[in-house]
Every structure is written in C-alpha cells, then in structure tokens.
Amino acid sequence: MKLLSFLPPGSPDGPARYGAVTDRGIVDLTARIGADFPSLRALIAADALEAARRAIAAATGADHDPAEVTFLPPVPEPQKIWCIGVNYRDRNAEYRDNSDLPKYPSLFVRAPTSFVGHGQPVVRPRQSEQLDYEGELVLVIGKAARHVTAERALDHVFGMTLANEGTVRDWLRHGKFNVTQGKNFDRSGSIGPWIVTADELSLDRPLDIRTRVNGELRQQDDTGRLMFPFADLLAYLTSFATLMPGDLILTGTPTGAGARFDPPRWLVPGDRVEVECTAIGTLRNDVVDED
Incomplete structure (x- = not known):
C-alpha cells in the first residue's frame, strides 16, 4: 500500500488530508476514516492498516488525480x-x-x-x-x-x-x-x-x-x-x-x-x-x- 499526506486541489492552505495511491488515483482516507484516524500519523500509531484496506476496497473510484494534489x-x-x-x-x-x-x-x-x-x-x-x-x-x-x-x-x-x-x-x-x-x-x-x-x-x-x-x-x-x-x-x-x-x-x-x-x-x-x-x-x- 502507498500512503501519502496531501492538500487537495484548490486548498493551498489546508487542512491536510491523507490517502492511498491506487491504480485509479488517490483514495481520500480522511473522508472515509478520518473521524477515527485524523492523520496518517494517527493511523500509524493505531496500527490501523486494516481499516485503510477496507476503506480502499469499498471505494467505487478515486477521489483525486495525483497530478493535481500538493504532496506533503x-x-x-x-x-x-x-x-x-x-x-x-x-x-x-x-x-x-x-x-x-x-x-x-x-x-x-x-x-x-x-x-x-x-x-x-x-x-x-x-x-x-x-x-x-x-x-x-x-x-x-x-x-x-x-x-x-x-x-x-x-x-x-x-x-x-x-x-x-x-x-x-x-x-x-x-x-x-x-x-x-x-x-x-x-x-x-x-x-x-x-x-x-x-x-x-x-x-x-x-x-x-x-x-x-x-x-x-x-x-x-x-x-x-x-x-x-x-x-x-x-x-x-x-x-x-x-x-x-x-x-x-x-x-x-x-x-x-x-x-x-x-x-x-x-x-x-x-x-x-x-x-x-x-x-x-x-x-x-x-x-x-x-x-
């Protein structure tokens, strides 16, 4: 799994989000599991990769094009x-x-x-x-x-x-x-x-x-x-x-x-x-x- 922190298009001042890079694009994990794990660091600390995997599997498509986000x-x-x-x-x-x-x-x-x-x-x-x-x-x-x-x-x-x-x-x-x-x-x-x-x-x-x-x-x-x-x-x-x-x-x-x-x-x-x-x-x- 490839996990990143980023700013979505049109949000140069944040707040920062995190997600997974897939063959389809970036799946926004903040939108799906951010209430429980508000940052990638929080996800790591909670040993919650399985929650990320379930969220990615449930996504019907990508939320962002990697070429359009700001990488952090x-x-x-x-x-x-x-x-x-x-x-x-x-x-x-x-x-x-x-x-x-x-x-x-x-x-x-x-x-x-x-x-x-x-x-x-x-x-x-x-x-x-x-x-x-x-x-x-x-x-x-x-x-x-x-x-x-x-x-x-x-x-x-x-x-x-x-x-x-x-x-x-x-x-x-x-x-x-x-x-x-x-x-x-x-x-x-x-x-x-x-x-x-x-x-x-x-x-x-x-x-x-x-x-x-x-x-x-x-x-x-x-x-x-x-x-x-x-x-x-x-x-x-x-x-x-x-x-x-x-x-x-x-x-x-x-x-x-x-x-x-x-x-x-x-x-x-x-x-x-x-x-x-x-x-x-x-x-x-x-x-x-x-x-």
Whole structure:
C-alpha cells in the first residue's frame, strides 16, 4: 500500500488530508476514516492498516488525480527525525582521512520544517550557494520501540519512503562539534512521495537507491553495502531513545554528493533532483532561491 499526506486541489492552505495511491488515483482516507484516524500519523500509531484496506476496497473510484494534489511530507509532525551519516561503505573512504570503519553510527537530527514534499520546491538559502543533495532511504516507525534486538527490530517498521537530505555544506562547521545548522535550513530537503508499507517490501534484502540531477546519475548503491543495516540502526537507536510511531530514520546517502566533485557541483535554481528506489518510486523536486 502507498500512503501519502496531501492538500487537495484548490486548498493551498489546508487542512491536510491523507490517502492511498491506487491504480485509479488517490483514495481520500480522511473522508472515509478520518473521524477515527485524523492523520496518517494517527493511523500509524493505531496500527490501523486494516481499516485503510477496507476503506480502499469499498471505494467505487478515486477521489483525486495525483497530478493535481500538493504532496506533503508523508508523516505530519513526526516526533523525531534521526539522520545517519556516512553509512555506505564507500562514503568512509570518500573522506580520505584513512580512518577505520566506525564502531557506532554517526547521528544528527532534523526539524520537520527543513523538509518539503514531493514536487514542492527545495530552497537554496540566501546565506549560501553550497546547497547539496543526498538521496536516502527512510524508515518509518510503526510501533514504539526501546531496547529492541536486531533480530526483532524490523517488526517495528511501518514502511519506507525516500528523502533528499539537502545539506548546506559551508554551514556544517559553524559550530565546533556539530553539523546541525547546515542540516536544518527551512525547506532545504524533501521527503516522499509516499510511504510504501512494510508488507510490500523485503526489508531483509538489498534495496537500490539512485539520485539524479537534471537526469544525470550522481549516486547509486544498494543497502547490501550499508555499514549499519536497518536492524542494527534500530537496535542502536533504541538502546538510548524510545522510537515512536511516525518517527523517521534517514539511513545514509551513497557516495557521489556534489561536494565530492572537483570542483564541487552545488545545486542551483532550476536544477531538478530525483531520488529513486525501484520498490518505492521517485521523489522529485526542483530547486529555487529563497525569496
């Protein structure tokens, strides 16, 4: 099942709705089960996929054309957005510092306001010209988790989506010990277009990931080459924090970001970034300058 949050045509100011993408179009689940589950995050927290399936099966047609709605990040107001740094094997070598493979994952957090949905403009901020792309696979948590083992960790995954974890490179070193500033500019990244539920994915098998800029392939890898696989990430995160339904985990980007070219290839207004996974779909966004 593909689940999304969106604004219907003619409603640019909301309220937001959620639904399912089917072969016929978008089935509006807010209209059918919204009284019980007012948002996609509420549906996830209630473990109510069966209610969504019944509503989709009962629908006589689609309510919206995907080409006419405004896509939002699929999970409204997630409690936590964890981001994993340097997780594909070639990324460690890409830093050229002769360091050993890390013992533990590198972590930072992002605010929901730093992301837009599929098809919405990603913003290059007025403070910098060094906006970069990072295509990533994203885990969506379905059940609260603390102190889970790697063997049971994937039981807590609701599904997966995609992200362009946009980064303002020269702001990553404004503070001595953190990268938070460069990772949290408003609307500098994107998430979407939808969540593919875990029952339609093989989370224990490699998933591909590709990033294109203006049609040019820049990043390509698969999760069989992660230094910290999905289950290990969940086990590590839940060793110190409780993961809640709707929390997002961005699992790392492959080699090939713009900063690694000589000279660097920063995003400029008019560029189109596409992040793809065969099992999920394509997240597409154009770049604009901040007003």
